[in-house]
Amino acid sequence: MTPKFKAGDRVVVDARDHVGHCRTPTYLRGAEGRVRKLIGIYKNPEELAYFKEAADYPLYDVVFDWKAVWGVDGPDEVAADIYEHWLKSA
Amino acid sequence: MADERELTLYEKRVDALLQLLPRAGGQARETFLQAQLNLKTAPDDAQYFDRWLDALASGLTADGVIDRQDLEARVATVRARLERWETAE
Amino acid sequence: MPHDGHHHDDHAPIEDGGEITEYEVLEQAIRELLIEKGVVSADAIQRQMDEMDSRTPVMGSKIIARAWTDPAYRDRLIGEPKAALAEMGVTKLDENPEVEVVANTPDRHHVIVCTLCSCYPRVILGMPPAWYKKRAYRSRVVKEPRQVLKEFGTEFPDSVKIEVHDSTADMRYLVLPMRPEGTEDWTAEQLAGLVTRDVMIGVKVPVRP
Numbered sequence: 001m002t003p004k005f006k007a008g009d010r011v012v013v014d015a016r017d018h019v020g021h022c023r024t025p026t027y028l029r030g031a032e033g034r035v036r037k038l039i040g041i042y043k044n045p046e047e048l049a050y051f052k053e054a055a056d057y058p059l060y061d062v063v064f065d066w067k068a069v070w071g072v073d074g075p076d077e078v079a080a081d082i083y084e085h086w087l088k089s090a
Numbered sequence: 091m092a093d094e095r096e097l098t099l100y101e102k103r104v105d106a107l108l109q110l111l112p113r114a115g116g117q118a119r120e121t122f123l124q125a126q127l128n129l130k131t132a133p134d135d136a137q138y139f140d141r142w143l144d145a146l147a148s149g150l151t152a153d154g155v156i157d158r159q160d161l162e163a164r165v166a167t168v169r170a171r172l173e174r175w176e177t178a179e
Numbered sequence: 180m181p182h183d184g185h186h187h188d189d190h191a192p193i194e195d196g197g198e199i200t201e202y203e204v205l206e207q208a209i210r211e212l213l214i215e216k217g218v219v220s221a222d223a224i225q226r227q228m229d230e231m232d233s234r235t236p237v238m239g240s241k242i243i244a245r246a247w248t249d250p251a252y253r254d255r256l257i258g259e260p261k262a263a264l265a266e267m268g269v270t271k272l273d274e275n276p277e278v279e280v281v282a283n284t285p286d287r288h289h290v291i292v293c294t295l296c297s298c299y300p301r302v303i304l305g306m307p308p309a310w311y312k313k314r315a316y317r318s319r320v321v322k323e324p325r326q327v328l329k330e331f332g333t334e335f336p337d338s339v340k341i342e343v344h345d346s347t348a349d350m351r352y353l354v355l356p357m358r359p360e361g362t363e364d365w366t367a368e369q370l371a372g373l374v375t376r377d378v379m380i381g382v383k384v385p386v387r388p
Contacts, residue, residue, distance in 0.1 A: 023295065023347050023348050024347065025294045025295055025345060025347060027294070027321065027322075028345075039348075039349070039350060040349075042348070042349050059348055059349060059350075061350075063342075069321075070322065075337045075340055075341070076324055076325070076340055076341040076342070076343065077340060077341070077342045077343070078321055078342075078343045078345060079342055079343070079344050079345070080344075080345040080347045081345075081346070081347050081348035081349065081350050082347065082348070083348065095309060097306065100200075100202065100203045100206060102228050102231065102232075103206055103210065103224070103228065104206055105228075105231065105306075106224045106227040106228045106231070107206075107209075107210065107213075107219070107224070109227055109231075110219050110223055110224065110227055111218075111219070113274065114218050114219055116218075118213070118218045118219075132296065132312075132314065133296055133297040133312035134312050134313040134314050134315075134317075139202070140202045143202055143205055143206055143209070146209060147205060147209060150209065150213075155213075155216065155218065156209070156212045156213065156216060160212060161208060161209070161212060164208035164211060164212055165204055165205060165208045167208075168204050168207045168208045168211070169199075169204045172199050172203075172204065172207075173199075176199070
């Protein structure tokens, strides 16, 4: 599994609805952020319950400006760990 | 935000199961993850551990990890045992 | 009588005092059956509970104090946290989610949350405090971190950027705070006394008394 993104890439969190347990928080859906680094390759927890052999997914540390998340200017940032299949290029 | 309290022994025991089952492998792990997917509770819910236990009881029996009749029988045995203990006090 | 008043056998009541609830009965029944089926062992459950009781913020305080007094250790803690934690006697790192150490600087302060549940660096700090699990903290700290920190008595000028880490996946975060000024001649042991649990979550900063 070759990671699609690298540090510095601008990415957007997919805004799709996901039924059931999910590790991508709603407030970050649709927000644009910056990949700070690739954390590693992990089993996707959304799949573990359905497939005996869950696929490996790259996991990224993604940083978001305040405005990108909340729509208003602010001095602060939010960082979250997000799996590759929830990200697309900005 | 100073409302600290120790978990009760019951809560600690459920918590230990919740930590161990995903590492157990096999069907028990699958059942745990499926229960997690379906669970409608958050850690600040007063019934958090109870809801987890309900989800595990139905998942583990539905998936055949433990037998439903065995569980019912064991619940009765445990209850009788604990009641006997209480009256002995 | 099978029970003669000692409290150490497997069949002792679950709680001292109070009524036995149906859920306590159900928990015990499920636990016994899982043990008999070999899914989990009684020993593993006991060890897990002992471990949660024994893992306390004291371990974290020692780790932070060492990082403050030993620059090479500080580098390892940030660069190779697993090895650095093992060095300080943190066990079972492989069975727990990975820990990432985030260091505060004069212009950046880190604070940790898990907005989805209550993921927490348990392997070092033990159980999360009750407030960490509350929606009031989980939903607010990502939206109004300065207000939430203020309620903990922590305030920063706008020149300090607050970075809120939402522990959404396989990483657990631990905040490496800045060493307070005026503690240059303090020993690691004295310094450890300044590093509270709340400081390692990032809702407070260590202060020299």
